[in-house]
Amino acid sequence: MLYPVYIHLGDKDYAHGVTVPDFPGCFSATDDWQGLPKAVQEALEVWCEGEKGDLPTPTPLEDLAANPDYQDGVWLLLDVDTDKLDTKPVRLNISLPQSLVNEIDAYAKAHGATRSGFLAQAARDAMGG
The missing domain is CATH 1.10.1220 (Arc Repressor Mutant)
Known part of the structure; x- marks a missing residue:
């Protein structure tokens, strides 16, 4: 399933910070773009541990892009392996x-x-x- 992921751009001294708005409090970081999908998937798997209920529906990217909390970074639609996020015991x-x-x-x-x-x-x- 495609989830919007917000990337706070890093530089040579700092990693790229990653926020997944549909999963409040879920964040990650990675030094390079190639590691980003794996880092986000792992962060989501940890976030979902112990959770019960259905996964959140992805928020339309156009709704998030208008939010002033998400400026100066870039958006990515990431294909998340939701089979690994199953929260139903x-x-x-x-x-x-x-x-x-x-x-x-x-x-x-x-x-x-x-x-x-x-x-x-x-x-x-x-x-x-």
Whole structure:
């Protein structure tokens, strides 16, 4: 899906700053234009972690371009892989030893996480993501 992305132009000393208006508070930075799509995709995936509900509908670029908050930069319509942004939880039935579940629960609680959140992050870490 094409989402408008606003780029605050960098220079030889500063990275290009990136804002995704349809995802409030989602931002990223990259030193070069080639790295921009990957940086934005990763930022959106992090932003969506733990979110519930539907993804926002992309705001028409012409509406955003008229906004005075977005001046002195450039716009890009970025094709975001929304399959990686799915925010709808899926219920799973898995079997683990009780002692491992107890350890997972204790660790997750001590780190301000839920069992599901901990297991999801452990899976991401194991897969290199």
